[in-house]
Amino acid sequence: MSSATYAVRRNQNLYRRSAQLELGPVSVSFVMIAIISVLALLYLTQITKTSVYGYRLSELADKQAKLTAANQEMQVEAARLRSIQQIKSAPAVAQLVPETQVHYVR
Amino acid sequence: MSYSETVSFKRRLAWLAVAAAALILVVAWRLFTVQVLSHQRYLSQAANAHSRKTTVAASRGEIFIRDGDKKTPLALNQTLKTLYADPSQVKDKAAAAKALAGVTGQPEAGYVKALQKPGDYTVLGRSLNREVAERVMALKLTGIGLSNQPQRVYPEGTLAAQVLGFVNADGQGQYGLEGYLNQELVGTPGLLRAKTDTRGNPIATADNFIKPAVNGTGYVLTLDRNIQAQAEKYLKEGVERVRAKSGSVVIVDPSNGAVKAMANFPTYDPNAYSQVRDYGLFSNAVVSDQFEPGSGFKIFTMAAGLATGKVKPDTTFEDTGSVEVDGRTIRNAANHRYGRQNMTDVIQKSLNTGVVFILKSLGGDPANINLTGKRVLHEYITKRFGFGLATGIEQAGEVAGAVNRPTNANGNNVNYANITFGQGVSVSMIQMATATAAIANGGKLYQPHLIDEVITPDGTSKPVTPKLVNGNVVTPEVARQLTDMMVQVVEKGSGYQTRIPGYKVAGKTGTAQIPRADGKGYEDKKNIGSFVGFAPAENPRFVMMVRINEPQTSGFAESTTVPVFGDIARWLLHYYKVEPQ
Structure with missing residues (x-):
């Protein structure tokens, strides 16, 4: 065993005192206030976020209602354009002649 | 401090204490009234201030019509806008009116007049479409607003108007399918209860409550758009040709009771129902109008005779032109007298004397009418062919008609003699067509129906199964004999105008008198012409009944209704691509 090793052993602190945070x-009051503040901030952030989502939801619902109305309007217009009355009034139909005799090809 | 000062100080202190106590009592009382006595009131005020309850409207079920193999919309929904104003909030009325007129195209003077009305609400316009509404919103006029206005739209206009009915301003279906199926079509409204911000906008929170709306049930009809349009066209021409008061047509598929067309003239546009002054136009006369069918009813008397074996097609009787029943004389039309005639002649020549002979035969005594004969006839026309009972077709206001019981005082021998040729009995057109379909298909009575498919709120379609009411009204052999007799009506009798080269058409005309309103006899020079028939006779694709009310031209049904039947039948045979024999 070398002399250096002995030297380390000699200086070894055999009794260790545990570190105590007091x-x-x-200080406790400040820490508590800090924790409460952080939690309050988190709560407010979440509430604000929820409210923002609520407004976004309302906007989307409005947009959906407008699109539904537009869709309905177009469906009605398409149905009107395809109606028998419209077809009858088409210029091309006015030039058609009624069938007089039908022959069936077997 | 002297003694007097001390006393004065204590007295003032006492007064202060009393005043403080009084103040505390007042505050306590006020708190008590607010917190306890008015608790509910303030609670609801607070709730109203930061929450909102909204009804979520359900979308009304849509109605479609067949177009060949496809379907096309007959009744749709559209959300239009109502333009309103709070005149007290509109500062410059003239400028607002000018701006509105600029985007809506309506007269400026009308807006000025409306804005000068007293009060805080006035309607400036209705049924604005989305495009116009957006232009109005872009004006950002103070005191002018837009509200949603759900509206039922009928893109086909007058097509099948009386079958459809309409939806009134309160959202309730009236007449026709809209009236009959209103509960199913309207759906169930939903509910939204939500916390709101200061502007009343809902905020998403955990305690919001949403009960979703359930949309109404939709329907696909059995009606065929092309057949319906052609039936309406030919009916209109027919009514105008004889200058009649009105007319109706119904076309039924005899293989299942599906109604392919149901039309009335005159008609109306359900999009503009509020402009109709004659409310009678709203009724579907095919199902809601009962009338004496006249000679068309003879086929059912003959059916009873043939089915019971009391007569056969070649059974003969002596036609003397009239017959006596309990002191009353019943004559043939135009006092015709033909001598010895068989049962086919009875139908072909429409002999009143012949069908009275059948009634007598039903009772087992060819010389007299008796209770047994009347009972047998009653059983056949009510229990088998369904007269006197509503068919159950999906239409509001269906009538059952009336057939007197043979045991009632009204069901006397004279009444029953009249019933054999369609007088003293009331029926609807749908009953006549349904009963004739039972002859056309060999003896099966199907419930007439207008609904082919049901579209549930989740969008799935369920086909409707036809309902067989009676599978053996008459035997196929009796049905064939009746068909042969009806073919003779077209080939040699009053239905000759429906003859179509290459096809056998079966039918029967009827010209009925109209009972007077006072119940004493019949109207002079007024009649109802009808024709009921089917084609091709050997394998019928359709049964049709045409009715023309009070034609102004002279003549029987053969000159009023038969041409209309012929026109439609000719077109239908080509439409169905039925090859000529």
Whole structure:
């Protein structure tokens, strides 16, 4: 065993004191206030986020209602354009002649 | 401090204490009234201030019509806008009116007049479409607003108007299918209860409550758009040709009871129902109008005779032109007298004396009418052919008609003699067509129906199964004999105008008198002409009944209804691509 090794052993602190964190009443108060503030901030952030989503939802619902109305309007217009009355009034139909005799090809 | 000062101080202190106590009592009382006595009132006020309850409207079920193999819309929904104003909020009325007139195209003077009305609400316009509504919104006029206005739209206009009915301003279906199926079509409204911000906008929170709306049931009809349009066209021409008061047509598929067309003239546009002054136009006369069918009813008397074996097609009787029943004389039309005639002649020549002979035969006594004969006839026309009972077709206001019981005082021998040729009995056109379909298909009575498919709120379609009411009204052999007799009506009798080269058409005319309103006899020079028949006779594709009310031209049904039947039948045979024999 070398002399250096002995030297380390000699200086070894055989009794270890555990580290103790001690906070006074003022520090505890500050920590508590900080924790509560952070939690309140988190809560407010979440609430705000929810409200923003609520408004976004309302906007989307409005948009959906407008699109539904537009879709209905176009469906009605398409149905009107395809109606028998419209077809009868078409210029091309006015030039058609009624069939007089039908022959069936077997 | 002297003694007097001390006393004065204590007295003032006492007064202060009393005043403070009084103040505390007042505050306590006020708190008590607010917190306890008015608790509910303030609670609801607070709730109203930060929450909102909204009804979520359900979409009304849509109605479609067949177009060959496809379907096309007959009744749709559209959300239009109502333009309103709070005149008290509109500062410059003339400028607002000018701006509105610029985007809506309506007269400026009308808006000025409306805006000068007292009060805080006035309607400036209805049924604005989306495009116009957006232009109005872009004006950003104070005191002018737009509200949603759900509206039922009928893109086909007058097509099948009386079958459809309409939806009134309160959203309730009236007449026709809209009236009959209103509960199913209207759906169930939903509910939204939500916390709101200061502007009343809903905010998403955990305690919001949403009960979704359930949309109404939709329907696909059995009606064929092309057949319906052609039936309406030919009916209109027919009514105008004889200057009649009105007319109706119904076309039924005899293989299942599906109604292919149901038309009335005159008609109306359900998009503009509020402009109709004659409310009688709203009724579907095919199902809601009962009338004496006249000679068309003879086929059912003959059916009873043939089915019971009391007569056969070649059974003969002596036609003397009239017959006596309990002191009353019943004559043939135009007092015709033909001598010895068989049962085919009875139908072909429409002999009143012949069908009275059948009634007598039903009772087993060819010389007299008796209770047994009347009972047999009653059983056949009510229990088998369904007269006197509503068919159950999906239409509001269906009538059952009336057939007197043989045991009632009204069901006397004279009444029953009249019933054999369609007088003293009331029926609807749908009953006549349904009963004739039972002859056309060999003896099966199907319930007439207008609904082919049901579209559930989740969008799935369910086909409707035809309902067989009676599978053996008459035997196929009796049905064939009746068909042969009806073919003779077209080939040699009053239905000659429906003859179509290459096809056998079966039918029967009827010209009925109209009972007077006072119940004493019949109207002079007024009649109802009808023709009921089917084609091709050997394998019928359709049964049709045409009715023309009070034609102004002279003549029987053969000159009023038969041409209309012929026109439609000719077109239908080509439409169905039925090859000529």
